[in-house]
Amino acid sequence: MSLEPSQALPRAATQLRVNGTVHPISLDRDRSLLYVLREELGLTGTKYGCGEGECGACKVLIDGVAVRSCVTPVGEVVGRSITTIEGLAEGDRLHPVQQAFIDEGAFQCGFCTPGMILASVSLLARNPRPSEGEIRAAMDGNLCRCGGYLRIFQAIRRAAQLPEKVDGGAP
Ligand code: FES
Ligand code: FES
Numbered sequence: 001m002s003l004e005p006s007q008a009l010p011r012a013a014t015q016l017r018v019n020g021t022v023h024p025i026s027l028d029r030d031r032s033l034l035y036v037l038r039e040e041l042g043l044t045g046t047k048y049g050c051g052e053g054e055c056g057a058c059k060v061l062i063d064g065v066a067v068r069s070c071v072t073p074v075g076e077v078v079g080r081s082i083t084t085i086e087g088l089a090e091g092d093r094l095h096p097v098q099q100a101f102i103d104e105g106a107f108q109c110g111f112c113t114p115g116m117i118l119a120s121v122s123l124l125a126r127n128p129r130p131s132e133g134e135i136r137a138a139m140d141g142n143l144c145r146c147g148g149y150l151r152i153f154q155a156i157r158r159a160a161q162l163p164e165k166v167d168g169g170a171p
Contacts, residue, residue: 004014004121006092011024012025012028013127014078015078016036016041016074016077016082017082018041018084018087019083019084020087021171023040023041025040025074026040027074028074029074029079030073031073032072033069033070033073033076033077033082034046034051034070034072035074036074036113037060037069037082038069038156039168041055043084044114045070045084045114046060046084046114047111047112048113049070049111049112051070052070053068053070053071053139054141055112055143056112056115056116056119056143057114057142058140058144059118059119059122059142060079060082060083060084060085061081061118061122062077062080062082063080063081064081064083064125066118066119066122066123067120068141080097083118084118085117085118086116086127088117088118095121096159097121097124097155097156097159098117098118099147099159100155100156100158101113101116104108104154104155104158105151106148106150106151106152106155107146108146108148109145109146112144112146114141115142116144116152119138119141119142120138120139120159121158122138123135123138123139124156124159124160125157128160129160130156130160130162135153138156139161144169
């Protein structure tokens with residue numbers, strides 16, 4: 001026997017800490033974190049790309065580590081610290097990775113940029129001076145439909161204060 005909508009069990013209320021602010025939300029474990037961020041909290045800087053964990057456009061930081069919010073059930077991140085692109089700057093001061101992306105012109109349409117920046121922040125937090133291979137490995141799950149990888153990788157090198165890649169080779 002299935003329940004009619006009006007008979008369904010009430011959703012438990014809970015809280016989500018996003019960008020340092022606690023938000024009340026209803027807890028439906030089937031909802032993705034991406035859905036809650038965009039549709040309930042209005043944080044549309046986090047992008048919906050593939051919805052299947054393949055493109056990285058939806059990445060946010062959970063306790064400082066980049067995760068794909070489209071495949072993260074919201075119930076798994078209650079009590080954790082969530083950072084979206086809207087929470088990265090401190091007042092008027094951009095995060096160094098944001099500034100590096102601007103300085104290198106590392107975007108065209110900008111759709112992939114929030115996910116790229118948060119993946120970069122996550123990488124540099126655990127590995128402040130990554131090797132070329134470590135940058136490639138960390139960014140492997142982030143796709144740019146505009147093909148802006150060269151500038152994106154230069155921006156990461158700039159943020160890490162690594163020398164520019166002289167040959168400008170493909171990432
Ligand atoms: S929208 Fe989440 S990985 Fe593509
Ligand atoms: S800048 Fe357009 S998808 Fe990356």
